[in-house]
Amino acid sequence: MGALVRRAVLPLAVTAALALTAQPAVAAPTNPAAGPDAPAATVPSDPPTESDRVIVKFRDTAAPEAAKEKVVDTAAQQALGDSKTPEVEEHVKQTTTQADVIKLDRELDESEQKDLVREIEANPAVEYAEADRLASVSWVPNDTYTQFQWSLLPQQGGVNFPAAWDMSRGNGQTIAVLDTGITPHGDLDSKVVPGRDFINDTNLSRDYDLRDANPRDEGDWSAPGECSAGARNSSWHGTHVAGLAAGVTHNGAGISGAAPGAKILPVRVLGKCTNGWVSDIADGISWSAGAPVAGQSANRNPAAVINLSLNYPGQCGTTMQNAINTAVSRKVPVVVAAGNSSVNAGGTAPANCANTIVVGASDTTGYTAGYSNTGAVVDILAPGGTAANPMLSTFNSGTTVPGAPTYGNLYGTSMATPLVSGTVALMKQRDPGLTPARIEQLLTSTASGPLGSLNLDPAAAVRAVTPRTTVQASYTAAGGIGSKWHATGGAAKWGNPVMNEANAANGGRYQEFVKNGRKTTIYWSRSTGAYVVENPTAIGSRFISAGRERGYGYPSSDERRVPGGAYQLFRNGSSLTKVLWTPATGPHAVKETGGIGGAWKRAGFERGWGWPVTDEYRSGGEVLQRFSNGVTAHWTPQRGVWTTR
Template identity: 80%
Template sequence: MTLRRSRTRCARHTPPVPSSSVSSGSMSLAAPAHDAAAARPRNVLGAVVRRSCLPLAVTTALVLTAQPAAAAPAEAAPDTPATTVPSDPPTETDRVIVKFKDTAAPETTKEKVVETAAEDALDGARAPEATEHVKTTAGQADVIKLDRELDEGEQKKVLSEIQADPAVEYAEADRLATTSWVPNDTYTNFQWSLWPNQGGVDFTSAWDLSRGNGQTIAVLDTGITSHGDLNSKVVPGRDFINDTDLSRDGNYRDANPQDEGDWSGAGECSPAARPSSWHGTHVAGLAAGVTQNGAGISGAAPGAKIQPVRVLGKCTNGWVSDIADGVAWAAGAPVDGQPANPKPSSVVNLSLNYPGECGWTMQNAINTAVNRRVPVVVAAGNSAVNAGGTAPANCENTIVVGASDNNGNTAGYSNTGAVVDVLAPGGTGQFPMLSTVNAGTTRPAGATYGNMYGTSMATPLVSGTVALMKQRDPAITPARVEQILTSTASGRLGSLNLNPAAAVRAVAPTSFSASGGIGAAWRATGGAARWGNPVMNEANAADGGRYQEFVKNGRKVTIYWHRSTGAHIVENGTVVGKKFISGGRERGYGFPSTDEMRVKGGAYQVHRKGASVTKVLWSPATGAHAVKETGAIGGAWKRAGYEKGWGWPTTEEYRSGGEVQQKFSNGVTAHWTSQRGVWTTR
């Protein structure tokens, strides 16, 4: 597919740089001054870099000399970028995402549905044909490539027609997303954003409470490059770009998230050629760069790890379906055709955006992460408009970050509106954000440092704050994280500016123990190594019982105890566990009298409520259903040989024509009436 862009070239007017002040390719960073005379960083050249529009490149030759407080910078041009840089991705697309109700239907059948809908929708125009089944998403939707691009009007018609098909659950366009960044070529000699007396926010006090130890921040971006301020913090990530037009590594998804460069030649993404930005490396450094190593920069969460997930490639673009799969994978959820994440992240950072509504694919991925207690932090965008029109900022269950300048005011470029939860320092043309980058103009070269500004830079500061909070309470819910961030916000705007120290202080550190029958069952079955640590104290359950929850890598189990059953484990995330939860937990089926048992062909768990015994059974072909073993139908099922006789239950018990019935996988329908008892039909 040809990527089409429009871009205005920039005229930059930079004052001459004294040769003694230039550091090419590397730098040493002076310690930040904290006295009144150096309370605010100045443009290191003592002058203003004036622009007629946004620059196209990130600088890699840094000037780092402090300026006296009296040397106030000259008045700059208004900091109101006309567009996000790189420019907004195209609105045309040649890919659609379709979730079919029967996910196992043949690919040819699915493609036929798309082609027929296109023919009906585009009367008089050439209807596109399906040329490729690109992949299946984490949410079991199909990404189908067409033989031509559809404009926005055509997309609306075709998607509406696809959605009308009774075989379809939902349909949406697969769009290209891009980053929320504004690169800059001025320099600072320290990270003003981390120091409250220099126009930043109070990370220093937050670090007295937490460093983010034990937490991992997933950076979904252009990938990462080798850097001394990052390498020791990086855990295994993944390249999720499934399009060789964008990937630049010549292959599809793999285990190497290295940034291959997002550079572009003249006419590819803009009229002029553009070097690589190393955007993901810059974001990673702001989030959790190595701290207290005597060189370089400090990350917002000094003790946290970084998990790079590459979703943006050439032209800094990436497909929404790839990004959504990256979100799910980073949170530890299964993704079709991909290995399990060996170290699921604690928080997901999305310093990217795309225009339009939040579709099902992205929303489902975000919900998947949030359901695993992994907050998703997203950039508001840099177009100085209402962020409600920009995704994923307008997705539900996200923490949306706008950018502030060095005075705590909303930066002129930042998107705003009701969906924005908090502002964090994002910098401006005069006061940008210093972080890790690479010296290469196209492919990676040497490690260095550079400046950028934008909501992309504000977002990792909030993700770092979330990591600090989660060290204090690893089981804290994303909703609670969002509520704390907004309720503790302060600053010149009253209740919008990020306050890391107050947010961390508001999270009570957790230290729980497991004792008695629940503790004994926990230790006997593997303890913390298998189930994780307790995230709450033991609490009352129904009918005199007790329960306690444990979490490991986002996976929760609940151990229930009752005097009639003893202590047993419910695995909340399995299909059997979810069936127990949806059935009302112990108030529905009763207390578990076994742990979940894996058997040939499926799994089951038995529950007891007084004299009533209910077995929840699951197989891949039938799903999860309950059999009332102490009931008439359940008793007959047992006598017939359990699942080896009638088979696995395919329904619950239900009433039909004055009878109670239940169906089983071996073609048996069991019937019961009070007059006749139990009989079967096939």
């Protein structure tokens, strides 16, 4: 839990109802209307995703090249079909580990590469296969001002976002920015989803109305004596924070956001004097997470993460804690600023609220910035800038009411917080089901830096998330496979289809399903009908390593659990194979239509000779197989089957 906050500029406001006002976690701006005056250097473009090469490690590395190429040709035929089957063009080389690099006569897209690799690896002669891909330097956006965003670039004293972007861009995620609202900006507009104004006080709202669907920042300026002794210009704080979190990226202009693929949900909770009531902020948190709020229309774009670059002195109250708990119960992490008063953040809310991820600010050396609050509630440090090295982001030229869009510099824990929120969005693209507690644990366990395990490492945090298989709702299961899927439990048992039904060997069909990362394949052939192969089980793994339907044939039963183990039947033409498994013996196949398998059946199956402890193997001109009850079966064409013990 925890968050970073900035130094409070105004004293605590207390009303007759004892409601508190919150302030943004931002230190004094440094020439906020001034953007950089030089363009960034040219950066390389993304490497292509297509490839016409495949790397294959054969178990017999000395096999003839023609035989190896035949394996790839056959796999291509099975995986991609007659109309678009690539052919082997040349054997390029053998790597230092004796894997073969084979070039095809056309490039394959990523989906085709996966299909081809799967088919190649199904061949028992293959140890592994993978696409050979062109690489480039880590993805760096081509935005004009990216080179001035030191916080995103480790070589400039920031953290390694480019390496994180190679794994995730935050696609499909939404970051709620609860702040002063947002102003129109070319580096924001296309990323913004419908937000809301939650300010329920016309003395603060500046638009002279109450809550509505317009989260536009009306300006938080103040006249002399209104909020402080002197006049204050508008901070455009929410616009700046939104750009740091998820500004439009790789469009050849402006700045880059921490989560380039994420959307922005603007929720206006701070108004005049940059103040906002805790009761309004709490409702904004609940609404952002998709929870119902009385009198407000439903949020059709619930956030994946909530950013609170704000704070107020004192302890976390029940109202704020309940709102945070509501978000967390919906698996929406709440990332908050530690504050900028150079004190223990344990005395500042919402940094001291439970179930939060608290962010402190670091400078270009990775050490805690002088203004940042510290203490045990701070979970992680992220670049927040200093007066000498502030943070560049989207801004507005207006001194009071909104003017033209521009870029400006601010620094504070307010600026550090959206970098962490952006990192969370990158993590949740890889696994949208991550809980807030797990996200906090991954952020802190992957942190590093000069202060030990405290500095944000976005690349390490993203890498630590195991990607969850994406299920596309457009896939459907029909026909014999669909009937089998529905009859045996459907999505509740096997998950949803992750591909359309496709051709298998010898005129059959197959379709894959995934539930909680566990893959199941349902096969159908005219002679067997449809049956399930549970890929992760020992029997399923043995079926795959034996060549799938081209090895044992099509399943003619589902996997069946019996006392002591399990078995499954497979048919390949007139041949029937039973794969049996126990914890002690592992998975092994008995060829029931063969000589040894037939004798094993006549002897009483596993109740007679026992479970197979080997597959059939040759030795001294004989075919042999050993069984768990001490029986070794022998076979020759001349003698038939006999046993020894």
